[in-house]
Amino acid sequence: MSNEIKTNDLFTGEVKKKADALLAKYETKRASLLEILHLVQEQQGYVSVAAEEAVANYLGIAPIDVHEVVTFYTLYYRAPKAKTRFNVCRTLSCALLGARDIVGHLEQKLGVKSGAKDPAGQCSIQEVECLGACELAPMLQLNDDEFVGHLTKEKIDELIKKQ
Ligand code: FES
Structure with a gap:
């Protein structure tokens, strides 16, 4: 019963309308799962267990x-996102070209461990799987839509300064 309440809380108004429209695009409800989760994340900033x-x-x-x-x-995201998110690709091409050093440099400069965010929620570092831009290795995704490639420690320092 409590789950029904949670569902109703989340899937109301505009969200429900958008979710219903997404569902209509797919043959099965399950096939829409990724898009529905994106919708939830767009609304709430992350996907909680309740969500x-x-x-x-x-x-x-x-x-x-x-x-x-x-x-x-x-x-x-399974918890509220940090304001600035450094998502460093750790898959083969990036790994071979120094992704681990890039992560280490970020950790040192930001004082944040990979997989964590600072207590104030200003920045986080995450190691992620291939972001589909292997020709830019080593590379990272900054926040949701910026991709920065051919990373060096100097480039990282510049990126941090701009935040
Ligand atoms: S291996 Fe890093 S983007 Fe593909």
């Missing part, structure tokens, strides 16, 4: 199925 349950209820699937997707894809 996972609401999505599961809305789609009529098991909460564990939603949870597995949210935890598998690094593009879903």
